[in-house]
Amino acid sequence: MTARIIDGKARAAALRADVAGHVTHFAARIGRAPGLAVVLVGEDPASGVYVRSKGKATREAGMVSVERRLPADIDEWALLELVSELNADPAIDGILVQLPLPSQIDAQAVIGAIDPAKDVDGFHPVNAGRLATGLPALVPCTPLGCLMLLREAYDGKLAGLDAVVVGRSNIVGKPMAQLLLGDSCTVTIAHSRTRDVAARVRSADIVIAAVGIPHFIAGDWIKPGATVIDVGINRLPDGRLVGDVDYAAAVEVAGAITPVPGGVGPMTIACLLRNTLVAACRREGLPEPDGL
Numbered sequence: 001m002t003a004r005i006i007d008g009k010a011r012a013a014a015l016r017a018d019v020a021g022h023v024t025h026f027a028a029r030i031g032r033a034p035g036l037a038v039v040l041v042g043e044d045p046a047s048g049v050y051v052r053s054k055g056k057a058t059r060e061a062g063m064v065s066v067e068r069r070l071p072a073d074i075d076e077w078a079l080l081e082l083v084s085e086l087n088a089d090p091a092i093d094g095i096l097v098q099l100p101l102p103s104q105i106d107a108q109a110v111i112g113a114i115d116p117a118k119d120v121d122g123f124h125p126v127n128a129g130r131l132a133t134g135l136p137a138l139v140p141c142t143p144l145g146c147l148m149l150l151r152e153a154y155d156g157k158l159a160g161l162d163a164v165v166v167g168r169s170n171i172v173g174k175p176m177a178q179l180l181l182g183d184s185c186t187v188t189i190a191h192s193r194t195r196d197v198a199a200r201v202r203s204a205d206i207v208i209a210a211v212g213i214p215h216f217i218a219g220d221w222i223k224p225g226a227t228v229i230d231v232g233i234n235r236l237p238d239g240r241l242v243g244d245v246d247y248a249a250a251v252e253v254a255g256a257i258t259p260v261p262g263g264v265g266p267m268t269i270a271c272l273l274r275n276t277l278v279a280a281c282r283r284e285g286l287p288e289p290d291g292l
């Protein structure tokens with residue numbers, strides 16, 4: 001039996017359309033559209049591509065997109081200065097500083113300088129703490145997108161399922177584990193020092209692969225019928241884009257699986273727009289947009 005392919009691209013398009021609808025109401029009510037600022041330090045070509053596609057998606061959702069580019073050799077102080085300018089700008093509801101940053105800049109210091117109310121990446125320690133405590137937070141976009149795909153796959157019934165998150169980053173692994181716990185999964189976080197990762201994955205109903213190593217998760221690690229969410233976006237020397245899962249093998253075993261591209265990636269961008277809308281509504285004292 002081959003797995004159902006989870007169409008992240010289609011789910012993301014639907015979410016973006018929902019966001020656009022709410023943006024229309026927001027603008028009518030408040031007299032301006034939500035604004036997202038994306039800050040790019042340096043000229044990394046891959047980062048430039050992401051920044052452009054974020055800007056396009058933001059405008060397509062009816063929101064205001066502001067791009068700020070700084071040279072790669074900028075010092076940390078100059079970036080902190082830009083962040084405080086954006087914090088103080090009433091037209092800006094969301095701030096995203098594209099990672100990774102050049103080595104002379106302390107990324108944690110920059111993230112900590114962003115107003116938590118505008119932290120649409122959900123990387124500020126206040127938002128991480130709020131998520132971990134079950135308080136309203138801005139939630140990191142990639143794990144949020146994964147959770148939306150899982151809720152749909154299981155018709156909202158995640159309680160009691162065994163989930164393994166492979167990867168423990170602040171950006172994906174840790175917040176993913178918090179979200180799954182919030183939906184009452186039994187959560188294991190596996191990482192580079194975990195003994196026998198294969199055995200952990202074999203026992204899981206849900207596998208989240210977030211290690212950044214092509215084909216790290218072998219097909220015969222997957223429990224028959226399990227749901228596989230592949231967060232990896234790895235560029236091979238031949239130019240092909242692949243995930244962290246050996247897709248060709250896993251698709252023959254899994255019950256459902258996300259492809260790369262067309263799986264988690266588009267959901268990340270759609271959730272960024274969703275978070276910008278949510279941040280804008282909270283800042284303006286409007287009720288939370290529902291159904292997102």
Ligand SMILES: Nc1nc(=O)c2c([nH]1)NC[C@@H]1CN(c3ccc(C(=O)N[C@@H](CCC(=O)O)C(=O)O)cc3)C=[N+]21
Pocket residue numbers: 050096097098099100121141233241260261262263264265266267268269
């Ligand atoms: N502060 C910060 N926040 C981020 O969210 C962030 C970041 N920094 N730095 C860079 C990474 C990368 N990232 C992607 C989002 C969507 C796709 C995406 O939509 N990918 C398409 C394929 C695109 C292609 O073909 O190259 C897909 O998977 O289908 C990829 C990568 C967000 N990032």
